[in-house]
Amino acid sequence: MLTDSIAELSRLLRRRALSSEELARRCLAEAERQQPALNCFITLTPESALRQARAADQVLARGEGTPLTGIPVAHKDIFCTAGVRTSCGSRMLDGFIAPYTATAVARLHTAGMVMIGKTNMDEFAMGSSTEHSWYGPCRNPWDMQRVPGGSSGGSACAVAAGIVPAATGTDTGGSIRQPAALCGITGLKPTYGLVSRYGMVAFASSLDQGGPLARSAEDVAHLLTAMSGFDPLDSTSVDQPARDYAVNLGTDIAGVRIGLPEQYFQQDLDPEIRGVIESALHELEQAGAILKPVSLPSSHLSIPAYYVVAPAEASSNLSRFDGVRYGYRCRDPRDLTDLYCRSRAEGFGEEVRRRIMIGTYVLSAGYYDAYYLRAQKVRRLIRDEFRSVLREVDLICGPTVPGTAFAIGERAHDPVSMYLCDIFTVSVNLAGLPALSIPAGFINGLPVGMQLIGNYFHEERLLQVAHAYQEMTGWHRRTPGGPA
């Protein structure tokens, strides 16, 4: 099991105490060993991994490269990778091989990272448990009977299980932060527009954002530095100068103002979760942070607004999967309508079909104003509330998820209870803000995540505070199976 941080591994690689090829072999072996129990990978790519690792070794031998050169990584199977299957967890794309690579993946590759494989996920990123996968459910390494969260559950699981030090994910309503929380690792959803969406299979275009998952804020900072930046192939990508997000780590957090929205700490919050978050806040206060009560009065509208906007965009984004040009096609279609209906009915799973139905409904003539337009208004309201609070505080803090990992199957047939997992995360996507989940403690041996929400493009501040917290505590160093 690999538990070293990227920084430690990088030091070993540079000292030539370890070769990238050896490291890749160990990751691949670990993946092979744990895959039957965890099912966190859809595809492993041993050959290309060793090829990339050998190339990285040559770069390292010349004393060149970046802090990521030779470091293994796993990509969520939503990122297109030229020549390697990109299934998006769906039967629809079971055999799909893209002729191009997603910009975020290409950048990590350029930075020298070695791709080990592609990770399991909820089909088309729709879900909070990684149970809705054509390739079967992924499991939580802290408790095999429980879900790892989702939709980037395979990525969170692979990092938490010590298979890879880093992985990519995507976050449309919490799909990086929620599994990071449930698996006890660090996951960042960047500001909308910071990481290119090119080559990332679209779920809800105005909410989707790729980001890193790793064992620490410091590792996440290195990954973000390499992944982010303007991409002319994505019109919503923001043209900003490149930044090194690791530079300000370790600076003093005294005086940082942290807002605590009353809506995140209401009566019905699980008292154990409250206890974990409050003691984490106490630690931050000890380090000089100033805690301030704030209010985000429209928080309760974020789930309903999200479950209109996201399915609306999804219903449109997924209409390209029609069985005509690529992807799953039903057998012996009678006519064009039959081809469409059966290819889509057989190719998509239940949750995806449900969201396509919801999305189609809310965009239909006569319902558009009542649903889609109204949800857009709520979205503006939520964004404005965040903006005004973030004028008074530097970041906003609360639990990432209202509970710990739940049992596999427990919520699979109750979509609304599944949707409520996202109650603290979706508003961040609606507003387009950056947010991070870090491990803050345990309940009954299961990790609890704390969410830090920052202002637009203030990832540096989020990472600085998260890093300071991780320096003070050790929750992020705990590993499943290790001493609890």
Place this chain on the structure above:
Amino acid sequence: MNPRWEAVIGLEIHVQLATRSKLFSGAATAFGAAPNTQACAVDLALPGVLPVLNEAAVRMAIMFGLAIDGEIAPRSVFARKSYFYPDLPKGYQISQFELPIVARGTISIPLPDGGTRSVRVTRAHLEEDAGKSMHDGMSGCSGIDLNRAGTPLIEVVSEPDMRSALEAVAYMRHVHALVRYLGISDGNMQEGSFRCDANVSLRPLGEERLGTRTETKNLNSFRFVELAIEYEIARQQELLERGEKIRQETRLYDSDLNETRPLRSKEEAFDYRYFPDPDLLPVEIQPQWIEDIRRQLPELPHARCERLQHQYSLPKSDAALLTADRALADFFEETAGFPGVDARIAANWIIGELGGALNRFQLELGNSPVGPERLAGLLRRIADHTISGRIAKQVFETMWSGNAGADEIIAAQGLQQVTDAGLIEKLVLEVLAANTDQVEKYRAGKEKVLAFLVGQVMKLSDGKANPRQVSQVLLARLRGRS
């Protein structure tokens, strides 16, 4: 049409823009490539790819907006128009819905009574074209060619301001001329670069309220627009006079049978589920850019028509004919610019002889075997009286089927006008001697005979004698009683 009814017509014209690459991808837009060789990952709607707006197309839409005196939206929005069809790879077309790039323009068209009608353009918006389905020769399958998918279009939507098929055609011709003038479209109708849908309704004369309309789709020639609208007017009138109602529906024109047929009714109409495309930012257009484009607009048909009348002393009708098409007007000005060419003769020849020959051989002006320079060579010899107009037509025909210049042909075939006074005198005397009865008639006061006698002399000279000189000599002889 029965004067009890008034036709109300509005057109939606689709103009393919002449950009090198597509509206949202870098793939080429050239017509006629092998199927699916000009479709990239974006055009194929592979998963994860994203649209990036082609600035050249936005510029062209702005040019059009300025040319029709329309409003250019400082902020316009692309929207997705959803429907399933195999030649629509994404399952939606990227178009503009609530906030189009151009709104409220006007186009003036001439009316048969000499007046003009001002047709209001409601909007012109940018959108991408679909691919093509191919059903012939596919042995039981359908083929999809996505070369056209993503090609930029502007859809120009008029108010229902036209009252006859001929007005609709005049409007469409005007838009056609305009986009070619602006250089934003090749306007090639056979290749589908310029096509239209016609909305037609009838109402009792004097009634304000609009009747129920039908929309006839995909008319790709001026002739079909005229025929389809005339058919629709007659069909609707017949129904209304029988006391029946018009169904609001989409119809298709069948040019083989010259009829329109229902395609789908209002109840069967698609719900396109428009919503703003989240992959594209709103198009923000700065006033400065609009002004830059305005300054660079080429001269437009109306202004050019005025200028041609003044600069070349052309009658309005000729100037209007020549400026209806930018290429024709360019041809004229290039021809008239050669030294020794009389512009008015040039206009006559381009409209008459050249136009006729192009028609006979079904050629576009761009493929004319006789270009401006060779034509100018011929016109120069008319102006300096080397040849008569009649001989010039003969020379023109020789030019049409070969590469020789006018001077070569004239020299080789000995077609120079005869201006030798002695020779003309001799011919006149010959004709007078052979037509003594006609000479008597002339002298008895029938002056029309002169033309006959001139004709006889010309015939005798194989058409080469200078007709003016011939008639002068004839007159002198006839009056001189010698």
